[in-house]
Amino acid sequence: GAVVSQHPSWVICKSGTSVKIECRSLDFQATTMFWYRQFPKQSLMLMATSNEGSKATYEQGVEKDKFLINHASLTLSTLTVTSAHPEDSSFYICSALKTSREQFFGPGTRLTVL
Amino acid sequence: KQEVTQIPAALSVPEGENLVLNCSFTDSAIYNLQWFRQDPGKGLTSLLLIQSSQREQTSGRLNASLDKSSGRSTLYIAASQPGDSATYLCAVEDSGYALNFGKGTSLLVTP
Numbered sequence: 001g002a003v004v005s006q007h008p009s010w011v012i013c014k015s016g017t018s019v020k021i022e023c024r025s026l027d028f029q030a031t032t033m034f035w036y037r038q039f040p041k042q043s044l045m046l047m048a049t050s051n052e053g054s055k056a057t058y059e060q061g062v063e064k065d066k067f068l069i070n071h072a073s074l075t076l077s078t079l080t081v082t083s084a085h086p087e088d089s090s091f092y093i094c095s096a097l098k099t100s101r102e103q104f105f106g107p108g109t110r111l112t113v114l
Numbered sequence: 115k116q117e118v119t120q121i122p123a124a125l126s127v128p129e130g131e132n133l134v135l136n137c138s139f140t141d142s143a144i145y146n147l148q149w150f151r152q153d154p155g156k157g158l159t160s161l162l163l164i165q166s167s168q169r170e171q172t173s174g175r176l177n178a179s180l181d182k183s184s185g186r187s188t189l190y191i192a193a194s195q196p197g198d199s200a201t202y203l204c205a206v207e208d209s210g211y212a213l214n215f216g217k218g219t220s221l222l223v224t225p
Contacts, residue, residue, distance in 0.1 A: 006157075034212055043118075043203070043215040044158075093157055097211060101145065107157035 023094030030096035137204030
């Protein structure tokens with residue numbers, strides 16, 4: 001199988017605080033992971049591509065200083081939302097890429113910023 | 115930039131009906147196309163993956179077809195069941211590995 005986990009599954013924080021979300025590939029190694037964001041009734045939008053051992057590649061319009069991505073090992077990528085604001089409230093989903101080019105998705109993290 | 119459109123946006127059918135979900139994309143230079151299922155507040159479950167060289171894939175009651183030249187894919191669900199109720203997402207992979215998603219079709223199968 002190919003299992004990807006995310007932690008936490010949901011988080012509520014105050015405006016101005018930082019939140020870290022972890023994405024782990026549990027039974028395979030992934031040199032590439034992706035971070036997506038999904039607003040209510042909208043599709044998933046790619047935020048950034050995370051590559052192990054190198055800097056992430058961000059999509060146009062995504063602030064790299066606000067959404068910090070670290071991919072320090074072949075099984076873990078983290079997304080830190082810095083100085084979170086209510087407009088950052090969303091559903092964040094990661095995926096990990098297997099060598100077969102198939103992506104396996106985590107269960108998502110619901111972020112609510114008060 | 116690749117644009118993926120799914121029609122209809124929502125669909126309600128009685129149990130037992132066969133149904134077709136449609137997906138279209140603007141750039142035919144794709145690597146593969148995937149259909150996913152998403153339950154409310156949950157992550158994605160991969161249903162079918164069609165490589166660009168393939169025409170269709172089947173899994174149980176699901177059949178997905180791909181016509182790359184016309185930029186279209188369909189997901190056929192046979193003998194629908196209430197447990198099939200979910201949002202179905204179509205996603206296209208381009209050469210950069212990332213997936214471009216449609217907005218989904220919200221399916222409700224009533225008993």
